[in-house]
Structure formats: structure tokens, C-alpha cells
Amino acid sequence: MAWVIERHGAKGVGYMACYRDPEGAQRSAGSFATRRAAQRAAVREELKVNDGQWHDATLGKITFQTYVETVWLPSRHIEASTLAAYQSYLNRQFYPIFGAMAIGKILPSHIQDWVTTAAGNGLSAASIRKYHMMLHSVFKRAVRDKIITFNPCEETELPKVVAKHRRTLTPGEYRRLLDSIPDPHRLMIQVAIETGVRWGELIALRPSHLDLQHGTLTVSETIVEVPLRAAPNGQRLYVKAYPKDNEPRTMGLPPELLDQLQASIQHKGLGRDDLLFATRDGTPISRNTFRTRIWAPAVKASGVDFNVRIHDLRHAHASWLLAGGSDLRS
Known part of the structure; x- marks a missing residue:
């Protein structure tokens, strides 16, 4: 029940409004010049407690x-x-x-x-x-958490996003770019454009993901690259046992690409669980390193006159499929 405490001080008599919070602790709703004002303030806070609307302002x-x-x-x-x-x-x-x-x-x-x-x-x-x-x-x-009573982001006026048209590699530009990629990495880029896999999925591929008998590739892992300060277990590049969207997927590969992959596996002497595309030490390839040392110089050498990202190979792959009458949902 709300109550008022009368206080006497150097400035005269004052009245402190009191009530109990949801935990039963005594709280003050402030000091007032009259008992009536203090009683009203205490009752207001008590009603908030009873209605579940009370908020502890000190938490904020x-x-x-x-x-x-x-x-x-x-x-x-x-x-x-x-x-x-x-x-x-x-x-x-x-x-x-x-x-x-x-x-x-x-x-x-x-x-x-x-x-x-x-x-x-x-x-x-x-x-x-x-x-x-x-x-x-x-x-x-x-x-x-009842730290605050409202979300200050709720009614923010945000700038409108205007979609920008982004050029897609033509098959001719892709061939020029592929010819500019150094031999050790060319097959990796071929797999990227033929399958449309993401970078992390691409560098996580292993011989065990290939089914040579049925001519398919299963994407079931991805490799994530993070800053060292945020790396789990101190590993900047680490493997996740599932790709993006959390669902492994299987796709068919052209026979000539399968032959190239099989020849590469035999030439490198790779085991089933080795990485198909890796550094000389067999470790995952850093996206940033590949972009600056291999990709950017190749784009420049190819004569392609716009900024092509590695990720753009996915868009080119989808564009060519659509142009060929494929259904991307299938």
C-alpha cells in the first residue's frame, strides 16, 4: 500500500511518497511540498506496479x-x-x-x-x-530485459536504398579472365563458374565430395575467414560442417570438368579428405590474399574494364543459366 513519510528539515516540512516495487522493496516516488501531492505520486507508482507497467529507471x-x-x-x-x-x-x-x-x-x-x-x-x-x-x-x-521502456530505433527515418545495376561477365570476358589466372588456380575458378558455389564452399571442397561414378559434387562444408582477434581457437580460417543455408546440396558437373578434377587429384596425390584447392602447405586459401595477389592482377591483365569481384562469378553463372533457359529453382 502507498504511504507518505513526513520529514522535517531546515527548509520546513516535506513529504516523501513511498511504495513497494514488484520485489517488495521500499521505493520513493519523490519529495513534495504537500501530503496530498505525495500521496498521489505514491499511488500512481503503486498502480504501475500492480498493472505490471512499473519500470526501474535506475537500470537504464x-x-x-x-x-x-x-x-x-x-x-x-x-x-x-x-x-x-x-x-x-x-x-x-x-x-x-x-x-x-x-x-x-x-x-x-x-x-x-x-x-x-x-x-x-x-x-x-x-x-x-x-x-x-x-x-x-x-x-x-x-x-x-526491462532496462528501458521503449526502443529509440523504432521510428527512425532511414535513407532509401537505390538498386545499382551491376555488370555481369560475358562468356568472352570470362574466358579472357580465366586465361589470365595462373595455372595452379585456374581449375578452381572453373569450378567456381561452373557450379556457382560461394568462396567459402569452394575452398572447402575435398575429393570425398566428388562422386565420379554419377558425375556429381556435394557441397557439405564451408571455410570461414575472420580477423585473428575474433578467431575461435586462434584459427583465422576454420571449417564449418555445413554450408550457407545449413543444407548440403548436390549438383552435376560437366564430364570434362570431372576429368580435370580427377587428373588434378591424381597429379597432386590428394587423399579423400585433403582440400582440392589449397596453399602449397595444404592449408585453406585466404580470400584476401587470393584477391590481392591473384585475382586483381588477372582482372587487370584480362582487359576487363570494370571491377569484377570473385563473388560476381556466382551472378555470372546464374545469368548464363537463365540465358540458356535453365530454371534456377530446380
Whole structure:
């Protein structure tokens, strides 16, 4: 039951509004000049407790960075690569602005100011939306934990993403590019364009994934590359026992590509569980190293006049299939 405590001090008589929180602890709703005002304040807080609407404002004093690092991040069941991306977003975008702020003091206007500043600094609309989605998740968890009463990201006005047309390699450009790839890596690029597999899936392929009798390739693993500081067990490149979308998939390969793969396996003396495409030491190929030392020089040497990413081979593969009348859903 709400009650009032009368206090006598140097400035005269004052009245403190009292009530009990959901845990039964005594709380103050403030000090007032009249008993009636104090009683009303105490009753208001007591009604919030009874209706389940009461909020402990002191919880919102935790800083944004402390909450993220002690509550939000540990609660996320995510891959090491995703964790590394989140930490990068936080360090570059959010900790410098919100890190030392009490999470309960961060308002929608603060979020909107970040969006406006980020856009003014040249951050793309797509990146702003991606970062904002993560920020929204932080505050959503804080609302669920009753740290704050509302999500300040809820009504943010975000810039519109304008889709950009991206050129696709033509078969002729691909052949020129393939001819510019050094011999040790050429077969790997052929497999990439013929199958449309992702980079991590490509460098995780092993002889055991090939069924030479039926002419198929099964993608059942992927290799993830993360910064060393975020690497599990200190390994910057590590194998996951499933590819993206969590479902192994099997695809047919052209007979000539199968013959090339079989010849490569025999020439290298690979065992069933060795990597088909690896460094000289048999370790996974770093995407960043391959891009700077092999891919970029080959693109330049081929005369292809636009920036081609390794990932673009997937789009070229899909485009050629569609042009040939294939159904990508099958």
C-alpha cells in the first residue's frame, strides 16, 4: 500500500511518497511540498506496479557499451564471422557516439542524428540500414530485459536504398579472365563458374565430395575467414560442417570438368579428405590474399574494364543459366 513519510528539515516540512516495487522493496516516488501531492505520486507508482507497467529507471543507467558487451553480445548465438562483423560495426559506428551514454538516455533523436551524420559522411544507404538493424536489436533486447521502456530505433527515418545495376561477365570476358589466372588456380575458378558455389564452399571442397561414378559434387562444408582477434581457437580460417543455408546440396558437373578434377587429384596425390584447392602447405586459401595477389592482377591483365569481384562469378553463372533457359529453382 502507498504511504507518505513526513520529514522535517531546515527548509520546513516535506513529504516523501513511498511504495513497494514488484520485489517488495521500499521505493520513493519523490519529495513534495504537500501530503496530498505525495500521496498521489505514491499511488500512481503503486498502480504501475500492480498493472505490471512499473519500470526501474535506475537500470537504464548502465552504459550502452557495458550493456552490449555484458548482455547483448553474449546472448547472441552467431557464427564467429558474424560476431566479428558486429564488433566492427560497434567499434567504428556506435561506441564512439553511444558507448559512454546511459542506455536509458539514448533517445530517437540521437539515433536520427547518427543516421544523418553517417549519410553526410558518405556511408551508403544499404550500410546505414544494415547497421541500424543491429542497433535496433540491441535496444529490442534492452526493452525485453526491462532496462528501458521503449526502443529509440523504432521510428527512425532511414535513407532509401537505390538498386545499382551491376555488370555481369560475358562468356568472352570470362574466358579472357580465366586465361589470365595462373595455372595452379585456374581449375578452381572453373569450378567456381561452373557450379556457382560461394568462396567459402569452394575452398572447402575435398575429393570425398566428388562422386565420379554419377558425375556429381556435394557441397557439405564451408571455410570461414575472420580477423585473428575474433578467431575461435586462434584459427583465422576454420571449417564449418555445413554450408550457407545449413543444407548440403548436390549438383552435376560437366564430364570434362570431372576429368580435370580427377587428373588434378591424381597429379597432386590428394587423399579423400585433403582440400582440392589449397596453399602449397595444404592449408585453406585466404580470400584476401587470393584477391590481392591473384585475382586483381588477372582482372587487370584480362582487359576487363570494370571491377569484377570473385563473388560476381556466382551472378555470372546464374545469368548464363537463365540465358540458356535453365530454371534456377530446380
